[in-house]
Amino acid sequence: MSVKKISKDDFAVFVDALIDKTSVIGVQAKGDRFDFAPLESAKDLRLDYDVTLQPPKKYFLPPTEVLMTFEIGGAYHSEYEDQPFVLLGVHPYDMVAINQMDELFQQDNYDTHYMKRRNNATIIACDVVKPSENVFASSMGTAVVRGGYDVLLTDVGGAYVVESGTPRGEKLLSEMKGTVADEAALKSRDAVWSKNEKGLNRHELKCDAAYLPRLLDKAYDHPVWEERAKTCFACGSCNQVCPTCYCFNVQDDVNWDLQTGKRERAWDGCLLNGFTKVAGEHEFRNARSDRFRHRLYRKAKYVPAKIGGQIACVGCGRCVAACLPDIANPVSVYNRLIDDLGIG
């Protein structure tokens, strides 16, 4: 795959041309913060952002999406949104999260609804320029990413080093101005990577992330779950902002004609009341502390077992910021366990 160097002005020209051709979702300012939104002009693009309010997962697993339509008493018809789009400005930790979701939605039972959106997406990732207040991607080994994107951009001062990761990305690169990246540009990019590998670490995990599943093996009955959950509102904010949370509910919506309708899936969260409640009112994971524990076990033990050991917390820090009682920070929970239980 080729590597180019492109000036920021030329890149803006490329983005505007891209917007003319296809739907482009890019990172933009939202008040004094940032979020992914449809991009109308390259001048709105903010690749110097720290973190977005919501992860880009909503473009593959929307907060609500129609799975099928039906006629009452009749057949069901699959519904798909079939729109190619470009997702511009995905940070490495979010790219890792997307890579994990790709695997989870393909394994065992292939989810055509997720994969349809995913296959329609061209992802232009970008390395982090400004660390966010709560990022701990360096601790999770997700500060840089080596795959999944079609194109990776690295800001090296006045220009971007751009590298393609797929044939689709290669084609995009061929449409960009710029020159083959020289030695100096590649060195600058290496410097960005080295800096980020250590520097995206506002909360420092006291162990190698790969050790977390084994740490949790001995932490099931630790008092930390109860202590933290005492002040948990069970609001599900941590679920909502998490790039690797993908639990969903399925609900029917009947149209005004009372003859037809649609079945939708909508985000759900394992911290919410009633997440495991069956008809007859029995709730299998009722205690708030059990739900709090379940989420962190999913991130660092249960989901990793399904995806070759990768930890399903990518260190974006969004849950840390979103949690009102300030209990969600995974690093502080894991560090507390390490303090009490040791490593090894």
Next chain:
Amino acid sequence: MCQCCAEKKDIYLPQLATVMEAEAMNVTEKYLRLAMDDGQFDYIPGQFVEVSIAGIGEAPITITSSPTQKNGFEMVIRKIGNVTNAVHGLAKGAKIGIRGPLGDGTYPVEEAKGKNVVFICGGLGLVPQRAFINYVLDNRDDYGEVTILQGTKCYEQRLFVKEVAAWEKRDDVTMLETIDEPDDCWKGNVGVVTKLIPKVKTDLKSAVVLVCGPPVMYKFVLMSLEEYDVPHSNIFLNLERKMKCGVGKCGHCQINDVYCCMDGPVFRYSDLATLPEAI
């Protein structure tokens, strides 16, 4: 549609089935016999389907018939939630959506061959167990002694009354029944189902024991079986959980790291040792 998606089926899309027979069993339970409109339906005892009522939603329901019965498949549904309430309104000839059969954790139809089998059922637990009971009875020579223990809350809630009476009459089946609440119409055992366990003549230690009932029942049944040193690897439990997708994605049915919908709903007790959320 992209090629890779076009080649895959939509895992959430129900197929249509027709209600061939519908009958109220008592105030809360309804019996349904269904046939898939495309005719295709092969399953293993213990598997479940997602029953879909357009406009209401889906609910996971275990099949109560044995696959040895070729005349469609049967379900017994308690009126307790939105979907099941709607199912109770269906009459013969109605269309219903079905996804499945689902669940890789089924009854040990092969493993139990040549062994004595003991079914311990609490209330509605008879419904899933019946799939394997009738499978065993239809392949009677393949299995050893058959013992069925059934506990029901009250006399009116007894299920499959005629079928249970027929099992009772067979000399190759031991059928023991109890009801929790004494009733003038009932002359048999009174008390919870665990009270029947000491009456089992079969050597429990070497038997395959299958348990299904309300969540609260498992702990007590397992405590009783502990007294007879039944190896945990010979005990199979049919677990219930909230399920939305039934295909291991939505997360609702997770029991620690295991998905009840995919790895269950029938679990070997020894496999639950590492799952504190199971029982």
